Amino acid sequence: MTETKHELPLKHIPMDKLPSKGLPYPQDAKIEYRTYTFGETKMESASSGSAVRAVKRALNCIKTTGMSRDKITILDLFYLGVLIKMSSEGASEFTMPYICWNCGDENEHKFSQGDLDFKDIDPSVESLPMKVEMKDGKILEFSPMTAKQYIDLYSGKFNECFPKKKPDGVAPVATLVKNLPFKQAYDYLTGVTDAEDRELINEIDKMLMHEIKPLTFKCANTLDDDSVCNADLSLKLEGREALLKPFRGRESSVKSRIFYGNAPEHKPNRTRPTRVPTGGGTEQATS
Numbered sequence: 001m002t003e004t005k006h007e008l009p010l011k012h013i014p015m016d017k018l019p020s021k022g023l024p025y026p027q028d029a030k031i032e033y034r035t036y037t038f039g040e041t042k043m044e045s046a047s048s049g050s051a052v053r054a055v056k057r058a059l060n061c062i063k064t065t066g067m068s069r070d071k072i073t074i075l076d077l078f079y080l081g082v083l084i085k086m087s088s089e090g091a092s093e094f095t096m097p098y099i100c101w102n103c104g105d106e107n108e109h110k111f112s113q114g115d116l117d118f119k120d121i122d123p124s125v126e127s128l129p130m131k132v133e134m135k136d137g138k139i140l141e142f143s144p145m146t147a148k149q150y151i152d153l154y155s156g157k158f159n160e161c162f163p164k165k166k167p168d169g170v171a172p173v174a175t176l177v178k179n180l181p182f183k184q185a186y187d188y189l190t191g192v193t194d195a196e197d198r199e200l201i202n203e204i205d206k207m208l209m210h211e212i213k214p215l216t217f218k219c220a221n222t223l224d225d226d227s228v229c230n231a232d233l234s235l236k237l238e239g240r241e242a243l244l245k246p247f248r249g250r251e252s253s254v255k256s257r258i259f260y261g262n263a264p265e266h267k268p269n270r271t272r273p274t275r276v277p278t279g280g281g282t283e284q285a286t287s
Contacts, residue, residue, distance in 0.1 A: 008034040010063055011087065018076045019118040019210035023128050024143055029066035033080055035088040036061060052155050058084060059147055070148035075210045077147050079118065086113055100219040102231035107221050109235065115215065122207035129178050130204060135194045141179040144208045149175040152182075161186050173205055 010032035015022025022029070040057060055074070058081045062069050072080070093110045100107065121144070129141035145153075152158065153175060159165045161183050170190050177185035192198055214236040219229040 008037070010034050011083075013080070013083070019079050019120050020073050020076050020144060021120060023121055023125060024073055024146075025071070026066050029064065031069075031072065031080075032063045032065075033084050033087075034061050034063075036084060041088065052151055054081075055147055055151055070146060072147050073144040073210070074147050074150040075144065078212065082113065082116065096215075096235065098233065098235055100221055100229055100231055100233065102219060103221050103223060103229040105221040105229075107219065109215070109217055109220075109233075111215055111217075117213045119209060119211050119213055121210045125207055130207070132200060132204065134192075134200075135197050138188070139179070140177050140185075142176045142204050142208065143178050144210070145172060145175040149182075158182055158186075173201065176205065176208060 011034070012030065012032050015025065015029070015031070018031075025031075036057075040060075055077065058077055059069055059072075061084050062072065062077075062080060064072070093112050095108050095110050097106060097108050099105070129143040131139060131141050133139055153167055153171060156166075158167070158171070162168055162171065170186060174182055174186040174189055177189070180188065189201065192201065214234045216232070216234050219231040219233055221229040223229055
């Protein structure tokens, strides 16, 4: 991937501040990022965008030392995308619309960077790659998906490998295997039949996951009797790739809901939070 000049000021982020804790990277590696340029923000605003294009744009804002920036894990890049976006616009808050499961009314929930919480790589993972022996004696080495692997996977590079010519549920897991070419890893994992092997692969996938946790908060809507709803809500940040795109102001968000003439039927993009179970976990929000 072609490197770009970084003429804007760069901000350094310590490895231990990343969701991956820097485990996938060399010890002497360094990651810095810059803001989006005015042109980059305008280009994103003028297009419908795609996840792959957003990932590439975020990568162009990153400079690495001691490693290729393509090797940044895609989930670390989602986090860096938040930092890039906030520093680009000087924004201190996000605003996300929601519909309460309890009162049924719409509202907006504001949250800042400090409210974002991440599930880090499992603390039992001391170093990478993780090496496991399958029941047939094959040794597999696992490490998180990189930004380049994400681009290759979702830009269609490996579509001929898949029965339906597009990535399926096995494909992202196959990118975690580092000691086999992608097609070999995909074919091998697809053919695993042993129950313990399947359980082992699923466990490794969970251990390497490092992502944004759902936001939890209380509904602030006022009810008919002037009391506050206060229902417990869990709001999943829909589309992690969307975190990589530059901020759009409230005005443009509102205007996007205006249609004229014989426009196609508009389906509002609203995220509906779900009730927080009393058992302590959270249910995934649906939209």
